[in-house]
Amino acid sequence: DLAGKMSERVADVIKELMRLGIIATAPQTIDADTAELIATTLGHTVKRVQESDVENILISEVDKEEDLKPRAPIVTIMGHVDHGKTSLLDALKSTDLASKEAGGITQHIGAYRVTLEDGRAITFIDTPGHEAFSEMRTRGAKVTDIVVIVVAADDGIKPQTIEAINHARAANVTIIVAINKIDKPNVNLDKIKNDLLTHGLVAEDLGGDTIIVPVSALKKVNLDKLEEAILLVAEMLDLKVNHGGLTAGVVIEARMEKGKGTVATVLVQRGTLRNGDIVVAGTKYGKIKRMNNDKGVEISIAPPTIPVEIYGLNEAPRAGDQFNIVSNEKQARDIVDYRIRLAKEKKIAVVQRSSLEELFLKASGVVGLVKELPIIIKGDVHGSVEAIVSSLQKLPAEEVKIRILHQAVGSIAESDITLAKASNAIILAFNVRANSNALTMADKEQVDIRYYSIIYNLLDDIKLVMSGMLSPII
Numbered sequence: 001d002l003a004g005k006m007s008e009r010v011a012d013v014i015k016e017l018m019r020l021g022i023i024a025t026a027p028q029t030i031d032a033d034t035a036e037l038i039a040t041t042l043g044h045t046v047k048r049v050q051e052s053d054v055e056n057i058l059i060s061e062v063d064k065e066e067d068l069k070p071r072a073p074i075v076t077i078m079g080h081v082d083h084g085k086t087s088l089l090d091a092l093k094s095t096d097l098a099s100k101e102a103g104g105i106t107q108h109i110g111a112y113r114v115t116l117e118d119g120r121a122i123t124f125i126d127t128p129g130h131e132a133f134s135e136m137r138t139r140g141a142k143v144t145d146i147v148v149i150v151v152a153a154d155d156g157i158k159p160q161t162i163e164a165i166n167h168a169r170a171a172n173v174t175i176i177v178a179i180n181k182i183d184k185p186n187v188n189l190d191k192i193k194n195d196l197l198t199h200g201l202v203a204e205d206l207g208g209d210t211i212i213v214p215v216s217a218l219k220k221v222n223l224d225k226l227e228e229a230i231l232l233v234a235e236m237l238d239l240k241v242n243h244g245g246l247t248a249g250v251v252i253e254a255r256m257e258k259g260k261g262t263v264a265t266v267l268v269q270r271g272t273l274r275n276g277d278i279v280v281a282g283t284k285y286g287k288i289k290r291m292n293n294d295k296g297v298e299i300s301i302a303p304p305t306i307p308v309e310i311y312g313l314n315e316a317p318r319a320g321d322q323f324n325i326v327s328n329e330k331q332a333r334d335i336v337d338y339r340i341r342l343a344k345e346k347k348i349a350v351v352q353r354s355s356l357e358e359l360f361l362k363a364s365g366v367v368g369l370v371k372e373l374p375i376i377i378k379g380d381v382h383g384s385v386e387a388i389v390s391s392l393q394k395l396p397a398e399e400v401k402i403r404i405l406h407q408a409v410g411s412i413a414e415s416d417i418t419l420a421k422a423s424n425a426i427i428l429a430f431n432v433r434a435n436s437n438a439l440t441m442a443d444k445e446q447v448d449i450r451y452y453s454i455i456y457n458l459l460d461d462i463k464l465v466m467s468g469m470l471s472p473i474i
């Protein structure tokens, strides 16, 4: 690779390496300093591509207030299986004015946009569920502004409903509840509202600030009310964006298509995407050859929050990868090479299991002056989970605040791992184990699971960590 970059013969590079006392073969990896020395010796000028170089190109500018325009909210739908997420997404699609007027049918591209009669718009992520949501977060993507939790009126709050609530909360996203299937007989809305209360979602009529909208996806009842609620929350969030300046966004989904090459659905989060732009998305790149909107219509510009399919990337990036526009293909290749190299180095580096203390230190985010410990608790029975939670909450929290992202009965599943990864949390397992998929995933993602069978030991560990995390007294 190095020889190729310098247009030198591989043999000459190896010879120079030997002169430095390094016996290397062609596919061997050498460190950056050695590479620089070799290149300079051979009469080349070296420019190291560092993350900072990359960031200089990629990090967004500071926007001026006058450049900011209001933008459409981006919404993800979550909830327990069979409570009607897909049905609701489909029903909401049918309220789009643009598709009604032009006869254009909304395609499944991973996200779609609904425009109301008064011109206001909402962008929906078309892949429901909290696992996809947190999976994207693990790549650093903050896509969603508002989460709609769907609860079936005839079934009430279920384990996955609680998971969804906690995944949304861990991401600090505003929650709206849609109670679905209200067309069914014997629906008791008050009971569901009361149950929501125990999970910290207090309905407005009970004095809280959670908007709850009863709907029927099947009979298309109250879809307008749900949209109104979303737009109301969006207004309160004061969502704004600069249509000019640097362009960046996030990959929603991507695939290879026969005859078309790579097709990636992206959402522009700032700036404006244009046909012909050179895109870097994660470790993939390419020049945009064509853009389609969610109605399958070819477009040449995509402003923020408009989902578009782009054609022309060399390979399919992953959902949640961030993308940026760069000025030429060489720059794109440099960035991608750098990222691939970085990933390789990380993989090669011997991963040493850090001590619990170090792990917490790494995991802790600083919120104001108080450090935070994000924790997920899984236990064998309700009683023990409750006991752990209440004991943890009783620990003095002057400088370190424990943040319990999720607590549940049952073995550790993949969804727990995605949540832990996305939030840098660790998992405390009390008398439960991880299922095998979750275990593989935890290993790959380096999520730490700590097993306990005595509450006292668990608390002791946490106390230790908290004392280790306290800031030194100056």
Ligand code: GDP
Pocket: 079, 080, 081, 082, 083, 084, 085, 086, 087, 088, 128, 180, 181, 182, 183, 184, 215, 216, 217, 218, 219
């Ligand atoms: P998901 O698993 O959450 O995506 O749920 P689906 O959208 O697949 O819906 C599960 C089942 O509930 C399907 O049989 C739907 O027809 C049904 N369903 C969805 N919404 C409603 C509704 O508003 N009323 C009634 N009666 N059934 C519904």
